[in-house]
Amino acid sequence: MQTHPEVIGIDAMAAKIRKIPNWPQEGILFHDITPVLQSPQYFRLLVDLMVYRYMGQKIDVVAGLDARGFIIGAALAYQLNVGFVPIRKKGKLPFTTIAESYQLEYGHATIEMHTDAVKHGTRVLLVDDLVATGGTMTAGVKLIRKLGAEVVEAAAIIEFTDLPGGKKIRDENVPLFTLYQNSGSVEQ
Numbered sequence: 540m541q542t543h544p545e546v547i548g549i550d551a552m553a554a555k556i557r558k559i560p561n562w563p564q565e566g567i568l569f570h571d572i573t574p575v576l577q578s579p580q581y582f583r584l585l586v587d588l589m590v591y592r593y594m595g596q597k598i599d600v601v602a603g604l605d606a607r608g609f610i611i612g613a614a615l616a617y618q619l620n621v622g623f624v625p626i627r628k629k630g631k632l633p634f635t636t637i638a639e640s641y642q643l644e645y646g647h648a649t650i651e652m653h654t655d656a657v658k659h660g661t662r663v664l665l666v667d668d669l670v671a672t673g674g675t676m677t678a679g680v681k682l683i684r685k686l687g688a689e690v691v692e693a694a695a696i697i698e699f700t701d702l703p704g705g706k707k708i709r710d711e712n713v714p715l716f717t718l719y720q721n722s723g724s725v726e727q
């Protein structure tokens with residue numbers, strides 16, 4: 540019998556995202572991207588799909604949101620041949636910072652950015668793994684804009700369609716690009 544190689548595509552990549560019910564708290568269906576990152580084929584697909592989207596868009600810098608946005612964002616920045624800026628959870632950056640507090644699906648947090656990370660007019664691509672309520676991504680947009688830079692687009696692997704994150708980001712006049720959309724809080 541003939542065997543067929545696994546078809547590598549967005550649907551197959553999405554199927555690799557592991558769903559953990561009630562983590563980190565009751566009622567949350569946690570979407571764990573580590574199986575995607577562990578696979579050389581799917582990690583490459585994920586980064587390459589974003590590289591092809593942004594390679595002609597005159598991106599000056601990729602900003603990644605703590606912590607999973609660092610993994611995708613740094614690989615993307617390397618391939619686009621631009622710098623990488625980490626937007627970190629409060630208290631981790633050593634130089635002068637600006638801060639923004641926000642709510643997310645399972646709590647609240649504050650993120651910070653170095654004041655010299657971007658300049659007026661810098662064209663920034665903002666990256667994370669997942670958009671749920673959009674609180675984290677929107678806080679990132681606000682930080683970048685406080686420094687006078689432009690958010691060309693916000694990009695993530697997953698967008699939850701049953702939460703208002705996508706709308707919240709687009710209401711800030713920031714285009715949102717996601718590879719995969721699902722009703723995140725409901726077991727499929």
Ligand SMILES: O=P(O)(O)OC[C@H]1O[C@H](OP(=O)(O)OP(=O)(O)O)[C@H](O)[C@@H]1O
Pocket residue numbers: 604605606607608642643644645648667668669670671672673674675676704
């Ligand atoms: O759209 P939102 O409701 O804001 O949720 C999305 C954010 O939540 C997760 O990060 P988390 O704060 O759990 O941090 P981690 O990456 O350090 O786990 C995820 O990686 C996004 O950054």
Ligand SMILES: Nc1ncnc2[nH]cnc12
Pocket residue numbers: 567568569570571643644645669671672723
């Ligand atoms: N359900 C979820 N899974 C993974 N990361 C998240 N960030 C916010 N909500 C999340």
